Structures are given as structure tokens and as C-alpha cells.
Amino acid sequence: LANFVSGILILAMRPFEIGDQIVIGETEGSVERINLRATEIRTYDGRAVLVPNAEVFTSRVTNNTESPIRRGTIEVPLGYDSDLKTAVETVCEAAQKASGVLDEPPASVRVRELKQDDIILEARFWTDSRRTDFVSTSSNVRAAIVKAFKAAAIGLPDPDVRILVSRPSK
Numbered sequence: 287l288a289n290f291v292s293g294i295l296i297l298a299m300r301p302f303e304i305g306d307q308i309v310i311g312e313t314e315g316s317v318e319r320i321n322l323r324a325t326e327i328r329t330y331d332g333r334a335v336l337v338p339n340a341e342v343f344t345s346r347v348t349n350n351t352e353s354p355i356r357r358g359t360i361e362v363p364l365g366y367d368s369d370l371k372t373a374v375e376t377v378c379e380a381a382q383k384a385s386g387v388l389d390e391p392p393a394s395v396r397v398r399e400l401k402q403d404d405i406i407l408e409a410r411f412w413t414d415s416r417r418t419d420f421v422s423t424s425s426n427v428r429a430a431i432v433k434a435f436k437a438a439a440i441g442l443p444d445p446d447v448r449i450l451v452s453r454p455s456k
Contacts (some may be wrong), residue, residue: 292343293322302349307417309348310337330417355388356415358424361398362407362431365443370397373440374407380434381409386423388412404443 297320302308306317308327315329324336350356360381364373374395381393391412398408409431413423435442 288340289323289338292339293320293324295343296320296325296339297322301347302352306352307350307415309350310342310345313337350417350420351415353415355412356420358411358413358420358427360409360411360424360427360431362409363443364405364407365403365441366405368405368440370405372438373435376434376438376440377407377409377431380430381411381427384411384423384426384430386413386419386426388414 302317304317304320307315308317310325310327313327313329313335315327315335317325318328318334319326322339324338325342327335327337329335362373362377364370374397378393378395381387381395382389387393388411393409393411395407395409397405399406409427411423411427413420434440
């Protein structure tokens with residue numbers, strides 16, 4: 287009965303539509319059907335998952351395609367020996383020029399974290415909200431950053447290199 291009532295409410299309220307790409311709990315994919323008992327989602331690896339409507343109605347639902355654009359974020363590690371200003375400019379320019387990145391809003395870069403061995407930059411960019419475009423554009427941004435770093439002679443930190451400082455014993 288709970289699934290039936292929830293199904294009617296979902297059909298009436300329309301928090302998502304057929305074709306939308308949503309996340310419900312551990313399940314992420316495209317909505318294929320909304321029945322009175324359950325909502326059918328096709329996961330990105332091709333599996334059909336029936337989520338009971340009572341669970342859909344009471345769970346947090348993320349609709350990735352409700353808006354036509356979506357912001358992506360890429361973390362870029364940077365060694366402390368690199369020129370921060372040059373690296374930020376290089377990452378921002380590379381992200382903006384990557385295939386699939388929208389002109390507006392423009393890409394941006396911020397220093398997200400200062401770790402013991404490196405600085406973490408966060409490149410933000412906007413792309414189409416469909417998963418295939420989002421995943422492809424994220425890959426393009428990563429590749430563009432690596433290419434731009436090589437061209438600018440900016441190295442990524444080597445996780446196997448550690449500097450040990452000897453301290454006198456007491």
C-alpha cells in the first residue's frame with residue numbers, strides 16, 4: 287500500500303521524469319519507467335533496478351539532469367616548489383579550453399588545501415549535465431591540464447619523493 291500511495295504522489299508531483307539521470311541511495315542511472323509500485327532505473331552499466339516507490343518517496347533524490355548544465359571539479363596536486371600563480375593560470379586556461387567546457391560560466395581555480403607534501407588546486411568548470419558529456423568533459427579537462435603542465439614545465443608532485451630532515455637526538 288505504501289508503494290502504491292508513494293507511486294501516485296511521485297506521478298502527481300513529478301520530482302523527476304522519464305529520461306532524467308538520478309541518484310537514489312546507492313542507485314544511479316536513467317529513469318526508464320515510473321510505475322505505481324516501483325520506479326525502474328537503468329544504471330550506467332546497463333542493469334535495470336526497480337526501486338520501491340516508498341523508498342523513492344522517503345529517500346533523498348538527486349536529479350543530475352534537472353538543470354541543463356552542471357559544474358565539474360577536478361583536483362590537481364601541485365608541489366610546493368612550483369610557481370603557484372603560474373600553475374593557477376595554467377590550470378584555469380587549460381580547463382576553459384578543454385573540449386566540452388562551456389564558455390559561461392567561466393572555469394575557475396582555487397587553492398583548496400595545503401597538505402604536508404603538496405598543494406591541492408581545485409579546477410571548476412561547467413558542462414552539459416548528461417552523464418556521458420559530464421564524464422567525457424571531465425576526462426578532457428584532466429588531459430588538457432596534463433598537457434598544459436608539460437608545456438609550461440610544471441611538474442606534478444612525486445608521491446615517492448620525501449624529504450627527511452635529520453634532527454639531533456637529545
